[in-house]
Amino acid sequence: MFQGGVAISLPGRHAAMLQVSGSVFPPEELSGAVLPPDLRVAANLVVDAAKAMGLPVRFVARPEVFTHGVLSERLAARLDGVRDHVALCDGTAFRPLPGLRNHLFFYRRGAADACRQMRRLVEVAPELFLGMQSQVNGTLAFRVDGAWHRPPATLLAFAETPRITPASLLPVFLHPSDPEGSAAASVSEEAEEDMPALPEGRLRYVPLTEAILADPHLARLLAERLLGAMMRDEAPLVLQLPLLSAGSGDIAEQIAAVIRGLGSTGVTFPRHVGTSARWATGPLDVAMLRDATILVHPGLDFWRLGRDIWRAAGEIEMVQDGPAGAAFVRLFRDWLGAEVPMRLLHPRRMRDHVTVGSVL
Amino acid sequence: MLKGHIDSLTTADFIEGWATDDDRPTLHVEIIASEDGKAAEGRAHLFRPDLADAKLGLGWCAFRLRVQPHANALRRQTLTLRDVETGAVVHVREDCPIRDDLDLPCNTVEEAIASDPTVITSLNQLRGCEQLLAHFVTRRGVGEFVRAAYVYVLNRPVDATALAGYGRMLRTGAITPFGLLSVLADSDEFRSRPRQLASPNGTGFVFRV
Numbered sequence: 001m002f003q004g005g006v007a008i009s010l011p012g013r014h015a016a017m018l019q020v021s022g023s024v025f026p027p028e029e030l031s032g033a034v035l036p037p038d039l040r041v042a043a044n045l046v047v048d049a050a051k052a053m054g055l056p057v058r059f060v061a062r063p064e065v066f067t068h069g070v071l072s073e074r075l076a077a078r079l080d081g082v083r084d085h086v087a088l089c090d091g092t093a094f095r096p097l098p099g100l101r102n103h104l105f106f107y108r109r110g111a112a113d114a115c116r117q118m119r120r121l122v123e124v125a126p127e128l129f130l131g132m133q134s135q136v137n138g139t140l141a142f143r144v145d146g147a148w149h150r151p152p153a154t155l156l157a158f159a160e161t162p163r164i165t166p167a168s169l170l171p172v173f174l175h176p177s178d179p180e181g182s183a184a185a186s187v188s189e190e191a192e193e194d195m196p197a198l199p200e201g202r203l204r205y206v207p208l209t210e211a212i213l214a215d216p217h218l219a220r221l222l223a224e225r226l227l228g229a230m231m232r233d234e235a236p237l238v239l240q241l242p243l244l245s246a247g248s249g250d251i252a253e254q255i256a257a258v259i260r261g262l263g264s265t266g267v268t269f270p271r272h273v274g275t276s277a278r279w280a281t282g283p284l285d286v287a288m289l290r291d292a293t294i295l296v297h298p299g300l301d302f303w304r305l306g307r308d309i310w311r312a313a314g315e316i317e318m319v320q321d322g323p324a325g326a327a328f329v330r331l332f333r334d335w336l337g338a339e340v341p342m343r344l345l346h347p348r349r350m351r352d353h354v355t356v357g358s359v360l
Numbered sequence: 361m362l363k364g365h366i367d368s369l370t371t372a373d374f375i376e377g378w379a380t381d382d383d384r385p386t387l388h389v390e391i392i393a394s395e396d397g398k399a400a401e402g403r404a405h406l407f408r409p410d411l412a413d414a415k416l417g418l419g420w421c422a423f424r425l426r427v428q429p430h431a432n433a434l435r436r437q438t439l440t441l442r443d444v445e446t447g448a449v450v451h452v453r454e455d456c457p458i459r460d461d462l463d464l465p466c467n468t469v470e471e472a473i474a475s476d477p478t479v480i481t482s483l484n485q486l487r488g489c490e491q492l493l494a495h496f497v498t499r500r501g502v503g504e505f506v507r508a509a510y511v512y513v514l515n516r517p518v519d520a521t522a523l524a525g526y527g528r529m530l531r532t533g534a535i536t537p538f539g540l541l542s543v544l545a546d547s548d549e550f551r552s553r554p555r556q557l558a559s560p561n562g563t564g565f566v567f568r569v
Contacts (some may be wrong), residue, residue, distance in 0.1 A: 014432075028487060031487070031490065031536050031539060032483075032536075032538060032541075032542030032543075033533075033539060033542075034529065034534055034535050034538045034539065034543065035534060036534060037532040037533035037534050040533055040534070040536075041533060054408075083494075162533075163498075163528070164494060164497060164530060164533055164536070165497055165501070165502055165531055166498060166532070246463070248525075248528055249528035249529060249531060249534060252532075253382055281531065282531070286395065293401050314382060322526035
């Protein structure tokens with residue numbers, strides 16, 4: 001996978017705000033910095049993988065500076081022994097380092113706007129990606145001179161899901177016409193105190209992202225499942241709140257975003273709290289997920305959850321719509337590398353077609 | 361788990377090493393020489409960066425103890441590092457190496473502070489405490505950690521805006537618990553009124569649960 005040592009570069013807009021000792025710095029300097037949560041987890045994933053292999057790790061703050069000439073030689077001298085470069089990419093730019101084996105890590109799979117930016121970058125400058133050695137947990141494909149290329153995947157995973165705080169479970173109030181009011185009701189202390197215990201049954205767990213909510217077919221499927229859990233006391237359903245690109249990290253803000261996403265499907269929700277449904281503020285504890293069903297979508301940055309969670313699951317539902325979905329399913333199977341039963345879902349095909357008869 | 365190591369004797373008649381136990385913040389240790397008996401006694405509570413990097417005793421478990429009769433007399437003897445409280449043998453060393461050293465006098469306030477194991481001279485000396493800080497957050501919650509961090513670094517209660525803001529950042533992972541301490545220690549408020557911060561050995565270190 002990696003040899004000799006690993007250099008990791010950060011996206012320019014985040015690197016510019018860091019207070020670090022120089023353009024090449026050790027990973028410890030990041031622990032005191034404020035970083036977007038998804039970038040921090042991605043950086044930790046690569047650092048942990050390199051350290052597990054006993055390799056030294058260095059961060060490069062501005063890789064675009066070291067493209068050629070004396071600067072390139074200077075960087076090579078400072079990265080003595082390092083042969084691999086992992087570019088943490090937010091979708092806006094990919095900056096390979098000459099003389100090193102470059103690996104792309106597009107870490108914002110869960111952000112719909114970042115996925116669009118990444119697609120645009122690949123369309124506009126596919127040549128950038130030609131010399132790429134591999135892509136970390138990715139399925140990027142691009143076309144140059146009429147030929148399709150898909151660099152091999154480097155599969156990195158946390159053994160244990162990184163957590164700073166244990167997840168809280170919050171009751172689900174869902175009034176699509178008042179997302180903020182519903183969110184405020186969910187996070188109020190009274191609501192948490194009055195919350196009944198989740199009923200027995202195989203837990204269904206959905207780690208949400210902005211990209212998942214932006215998929216109208218999957219959003220519809222989730223809304224119908226949520227309705228079932230609220231109205232018919234079906235198997236308990238826990239929706240893990242998504243990180244928002246433009247959000248402050250506020251839980252009420254995250255709940256309101258999910259309500260807006262699910263509310264836009266047109267599904268009508270009851271005006272009472274759902275006994276079988278919960279919001280989760282972070283990854284659930286492994287003990288709670290034993291034998292659970294976890295839903296996975298190509299818009300999920302699945303590597304943020306460790307293998308402990310995935311291997312505890314009783315079943316994994318994989319959303320597979322279109323050729324990109326098929327590539328994702330293959331990647332995820334390889335990444336997981338364990339015998340967990342999988343079931344494929346096709347939300348697009350599951351939509352009822354509106355006919356003249358049904359309208360009349 | 362009890363762990364430790366005798367590193368070396370020094371020409372200034374000290375013995376150096378480290379000792380740590382997961383269940384106790386600092387250890388009281390003694391060195392027993394095979395011929396001369398007890399050669400040194402004291403606490404293993406000094407900071408050493410390599411121990412912090414190796415995640416041993418939060419980095420604050422080194423010792424540097426004056427030996428008697430003198431280092432040269434001990435170098436050919438078998439030296440035993442023992443935990444005074446339990447009597448357990450932590451490490452046995454034969455042919456202990458001796459390194460060049462100077463017993464420097466402590467003449468200035470800065471030197472006195474630098475040699476005080478109950479305060480830190482740089483926040484970087486807490487880098488071995490990341491797991492301890494994360495444990496505090498898990499056990500006591502994000503809000504309690506932000507409150508404790510304000511009292512620890514800035515010596516004042518946290519205001520509502522900062523509590524909400526830093527709480528959100530900690531919950532989402534935008535900042536680590538150690539990162540919050542760094543941000544506060546780097547603030548204009550702290551720089552304008554700098555103060556000594558307690559080390560993990562000090563009673564003012566509020567993050568032990």
